[in-house]
Amino acid sequence: MTSAASEVFAPAKINLTLHVTGRRADGYHLLDSLVMFADVGDRVTVARADHMSLTVTGPMAAGVPTDARNLCWRAAEAFGQPVAITLDKHLPAAAGIGGGSSDAAAVLRAMEQLFGRPFGGDPLSLGADVPVCMVAHAARMQSIGEIVTPLDLPPLRAVLVNPRVEVATPAVFKALARRDNAPMMPLPDSRQADAVFGWLADQRNDLQPPAEGLCPEISQVLGALSSLDGVRLARMSGSGATCFALFDSDTPTEAMARDLQAAFPQWWVAATILT
Ligand SMILES: C[C@](O)(CO)[C@H](O)COP(=O)(O)OP(=O)(O)OC[C@H]1O[C@@H](n2ccc(N)nc2=O)[C@H](O)[C@@H]1O
Numbered sequence: 001m002t003s004a005a006s007e008v009f010a011p012a013k014i015n016l017t018l019h020v021t022g023r024r025a026d027g028y029h030l031l032d033s034l035v036m037f038a039d040v041g042d043r044v045t046v047a048r049a050d051h052m053s054l055t056v057t058g059p060m061a062a063g064v065p066t067d068a069r070n071l072c073w074r075a076a077e078a079f080g081q082p083v084a085i086t087l088d089k090h091l092p093a094a095a096g097i098g099g100g101s102s103d104a105a106a107v108l109r110a111m112e113q114l115f116g117r118p119f120g121g122d123p124l125s126l127g128a129d130v131p132v133c134m135v136a137h138a139a140r141m142q143s144i145g146e147i148v149t150p151l152d153l154p155p156l157r158a159v160l161v162n163p164r165v166e167v168a169t170p171a172v173f174k175a176l177a178r179r180d181n182a183p184m185m186p187l188p189d190s191r192q193a194d195a196v197f198g199w200l201a202d203q204r205n206d207l208q209p210p211a212e213g214l215c216p217e218i219s220q221v222l223g224a225l226s227s228l229d230g231v232r233l234a235r236m237s238g239s240g241a242t243c244f245a246l247f248d249s250d251t252p253t254e255a256m257a258r259d260l261q262a263a264f265p266q267w268w269v270a271a272t273i274l275t
């Protein structure tokens with residue numbers, strides 16, 4: 001029997017590394033990225049309906065489209081059934097943490113549950129981040145986003161910060177100085193957090209320098225994160241402007257996040273665990 005409504009969490013996607021290794025003839029870039037997912041995110045609820053509808057609620061609802069411009073709507077259309085979608089929006093938009101992509105993947109997973117059949121289409125057609133967001137767990141993402149290899153990694157304690165400045169992904173790719181950069185080094189043999197931190201320090205986000213050029217607030221965020229006690233690594237996610245800092249598992253990151261939020265009330269700050 002199938003149920004009347006289905007609810008799925010849409011976690012923030014964090015690119016711990018993002019190497020741009022080339023560009024295809026159609027302009028899309030070849031990527032090599034280690035991706036993990038946070039315990040902060042949006043929530044989508046999908047119910048059977050006679051016609052499509054989308055309601056956006058929550059603290060980050062302002063400005064989010066409620067029509068076919070929203071990736072949730074396009075995901076439901078791609079699935080091929082009319083549904084009433086409620087999107088409870090907690091992630092900032094155009095923030096490099098895959099908000100729209102994670103929402104779209106959550107709609108597809110919710111519809112799979114609701115209608116009791118797999119999505120027959122290609123998640124990549126909804127966006128380069130949608131295939132990895134379907135996995136919603138630590139993975140390596142390659143090619144333009146369609147090759148996704150799940151990874152066994154330890155949970156990592158992190159603080160996420162977005163300066164509340166939207167950054168357009170195409171503009172950041174366009175501002176890249178080089179497109180033929182080296183891929184990630186081989187993953188560490190040990191999957192202990194210390195070994196992962198050591199390996200991560202030698203990897204990059206190639207979109208970080210062009211994004212900092214377009215959005216100077218990113219450098220300010222990275223400065224603030226880098227000065228937190230016990231920080232193991234601070235870097236930008238995706239095309240920005242959200243940045244993350246990683247910590248040992250016993251670090252009091254909730255208190256640090258509260259202090260950072262008090263010092264920068266206009267920023268979006270979240271303490272989280274990446275898995
Ligand atoms: C930057 C990342 O977030 C890293 O995970 C993704 O590569 C972008 O994922 P996304 O936002 O789902 O991307 P899409 O909506 O497919 O593409 C947005 C724009 O980003 C650029 N783009 C995206 C992916 C890719 N492999 N090469 C690109 O050049 C293109 O200009 C494209 O028009």
Ligand SMILES: Nc1ncnc2c1ncn2[C@@H]1O[C@H](COP(=O)(O)OP(=O)(O)OP(=O)(O)O)[C@@H](O)[C@H]1O
Nearest residue numbers: 070071093094095096097098099100101103129238
């Ligand atoms: N479900 C959605 N939530 C937020 N914005 C959405 C959504 N669907 C479409 N959009 C539109 O997409 C734009 C990009 O927002 P999104 O949060 O997907 O960011 P992104 O930075 O491209 O994510 P990433 O690059 O990490 O995949 C927004 O400005 C908004 O107009």
